[in-house]
Amino acid sequence: MVLYYYPGACSLADHIALIEAGLPYTLIGITHEKKTEDRRDFLSINPKGYVPALELDDGEVLTENPVILNYIAEKSGKLLPEKGIARWRSLEALAFMASEIHGNYAPFFMDFPEMEKERARKKLAKAFSLLDDQMGDKKHLVGENLTIADCYLFWVLMASARSGLELTERLQSYYDRMKLRPSVARAFSEENLPSG
Template sequence: MTTLYYMPGTCAMGIHVLLEEIGKPYDLKKVDFANQAQFGPEYMAINPKSKVPALERDDGTVLTEFPAIATWLALTNPDKKLLATDPEKLTRTLETVDYIVATLHMQAWTRFWRTVNYSTVEEEHPKIKARGKEMTEKGLALLDKQLDKKEWLMGDFSIADSALYFFEFWIAERANWPLPPNVAAHYQRMKARPSVQNMLKLEGLA
């Protein structure tokens, strides 16, 4: 059975949502960051990168990195139509996912939420945090424009929406920053999906 290694409230939420959208049986294994389990030998044997998500497949092989896992899930479950087959739309979907994960998550949000990763000098932290918020606002404005007159980022629901959801969750529920109107409406639509509601219950976030 496919197994998702996750920590509640991390970007693994987006992969968890996709597993719920697909609807096939899967297992969940929590990696307890509070106890630094991501650095322990048991999890390091699964994912030596010491982060989540990681997806162990039926044959025992493991996939890491959000874009790769999301793409594999979409391609192996074509009936769910989580990724377009048209080359242009497919490429634009991957472009959007990469921007959310590589820029907004890893650069913007990390500056704000994991400031110490950028500097151990406490006096520098306010400036780093401010830059992170500035980058976040710029990114959300771009995504807000992409969502203009659309329910979903690519027109139809896709892996890009599950990526945007985890970022929206952080901004709305952790940072308590306002979301721009189209993004806020997207977040509400995501929260109404059974897949998101089930994920939140299973991760203890409901």
């Protein structure tokens, strides 16, 4: 499999999941000009023009974090409970983060008016409060075992710094613990991201 990524972008969640799942992968970086490291046109691989994109061994290309993360879990048999409510809570959390958090980061990654940024901050604060409540006293978002929801949550929390919001104590502690995981350290190293 080939993961097309941009360093530190949301594709980091998929990168961490691939490592945690123990699946073999190749990384190919994307430039701002929509070119791959080997100078191919990324739009010919993913017409949407953004990462992540996961090219499967048969040449099919999957996009969108919730789909790619679910594929990694299904392919590896890891990172997603096989049955029960924990499975559905993991998938529910992925959808929530994609729609209510990731989408509300747009004003902070582009040149939006301050009024739009403030509106997004209010939505993000509410969403983070809900995630904080969901985590409760558990080790991970959905329980005691790491799931694909945690891989995405890590990136969501990492990207929160751009919004100027402070994380709750529980979410900050969780983020700090996740940074110590070998999979996260490896992904940071492979993407040449600063570890601090």
